[in-house]
Amino acid sequence: MPEPVQSPSYRSPWMEDEVADVAALARTFFEREVTPHAERFAAQHQVDAETWRAAGAAGLLCVSVPEEYGGGGGSFAHEAAVLWEQGRSGDDALGYAVHSSIVAHYLLAYGSEEQKQRWLPRMAAGELIGAIAMTEPSTGSDLQRIRTTARREGDHYVINGSKTFITNASHAGLVVIVARTGGEGARGISLILAEVEGADGYQRGRVLEKIGQHGQDTRELSFTDLRVPVENLLGEQEGQGFYQLMRQLPQERLAIAISAVGSADLAVELAVAYAKEREAFGAPIATFQHTRFTLAEVSTDVLAGRTFLDYCIGLHLDGRLDAATASRVKYWSTDLQCEVADRCLQIFGGYGYMMEYPIARLYAGARVQKIYGGTNEIMKELISRSL
Numbered sequence: 001m002p003e004p005v006q007s008p009s010y011r012s013p014w015m016e017d018e019v020a021d022v023a024a025l026a027r028t029f030f031e032r033e034v035t036p037h038a039e040r041f042a043a044q045h046q047v048d049a050e051t052w053r054a055a056g057a058a059g060l061l062c063v064s065v066p067e068e069y070g071g072g073g074g075s076f077a078h079e080a081a082v083l084w085e086q087g088r089s090g091d092d093a094l095g096y097a098v099h100s101s102i103v104a105h106y107l108l109a110y111g112s113e114e115q116k117q118r119w120l121p122r123m124a125a126g127e128l129i130g131a132i133a134m135t136e137p138s139t140g141s142d143l144q145r146i147r148t149t150a151r152r153e154g155d156h157y158v159i160n161g162s163k164t165f166i167t168n169a170s171h172a173g174l175v176v177i178v179a180r181t182g183g184e185g186a187r188g189i190s191l192i193l194a195e196v197e198g199a200d201g202y203q204r205g206r207v208l209e210k211i212g213q214h215g216q217d218t219r220e221l222s223f224t225d226l227r228v229p230v231e232n233l234l235g236e237q238e239g240q241g242f243y244q245l246m247r248q249l250p251q252e253r254l255a256i257a258i259s260a261v262g263s264a265d266l267a268v269e270l271a272v273a274y275a276k277e278r279e280a281f282g283a284p285i286a287t288f289q290h291t292r293f294t295l296a297e298v299s300t301d302v303l304a305g306r307t308f309l310d311y312c313i314g315l316h317l318d319g320r321l322d323a324a325t326a327s328r329v330k331y332w333s334t335d336l337q338c339e340v341a342d343r344c345l346q347i348f349g350g351y352g353y354m355m356e357y358p359i360a361r362l363y364a365g366a367r368v369q370k371i372y373g374g375t376n377e378i379m380k381e382l383i384s385r386s387l
Helices: 017-044 049-057 076-089 096-110 113-124 241-277 289-317 323-347 349-353 358-370 376-385
Strands: 129-133 149-153 156-167 172-180 189-195 202-207 218-229
Touching: 017 049, 017 076, 076 096, 076 241, 076 289, 096 113, 096 129, 096 172, 096 189, 096 241, 129 156, 149 172, 156 172, 156 189, 172 218, 172 241, 189 218, 189 241, 241 289, 241 323, 241 358, 289 323, 323 349, 323 358, 323 376, 349 358
Parallel strands: 129 172
Antiparallel strands: 149 156, 156 218, 172 189, 202 218
16 A cells, blocks of 8 residues: 655644644654554554553643643644644544543633642543543533533532443543533533542443444443532532533634544545556556546645634634634534545545545544534534624
């Protein structure tokens, strides 16, 4: 199988020298520690626990968390560099974004000093893996309909309910549970941190069989009278959960967009390399006009995607990424990812349908990107409200 050909040099404006060093470190890590084990991870439906510890030892976890909490002390640019290299590596097994870009930042933004000192250093080391239990069997993007309850009983919350589609569910030792502590609607929702390893009333359900991302440990979770100390509430008082979620969703959606464009960029490189090697009718298929025009189009699409993405990363670094713009880049880039993966797979012909080829895994793994983090239809609804 041909190696991908590197695309013409392009350097994002936020990719300063120190950030580029993090990107190079991440590239090496995924090349050595993750992608060679893709088939095994897929077969076992999870990465190894040692993979997380290796990422921590390399300094790649919680890179935008302050050093005083064990993190790398960088900005979101450093986080984006790791996410980009993961997308470019073709990996979709390591739930990096959920752990580092999402859970760690809920804790950093809303946690008490004691909570941050207690959990963030272990997360940065890869010893404590984070997950967020948000989606329920009957509740997807409409978070105001959360039914999981957290009833206060003395110094504990007693949590009951179930969640589904939970990334990192097998390895997670720290779970942000989205639960209802009050009445109906947004004001009744709180976020509660639970250390779940060995906890009574906490149960991991079946590993979910997905179309793609087979190496990612996605499972159902259930809580039956799970007792969590009251001091594990995220925020100063109950009822802040919905607003905490809303304030963090732009970064989550931007993280999805980064991985989407990175994956699309890889798909183009794989297709270019294959087209130059594969022959039909006595000539490389790259000499056929249709193939050349397809590659010209998808490479242009990805370059446009990168510039849009860079614009949004720049906004976020300046603290100016609003919900509507985050929704735009999330829906547009994931649509782009799916379209580019599909068109590049076609160049491979029948081999593109074989899972032993990376393009097949990119195609299968892309589809969910238009669903999680808020479906693309919801993204368009949010954008329309801002007009």
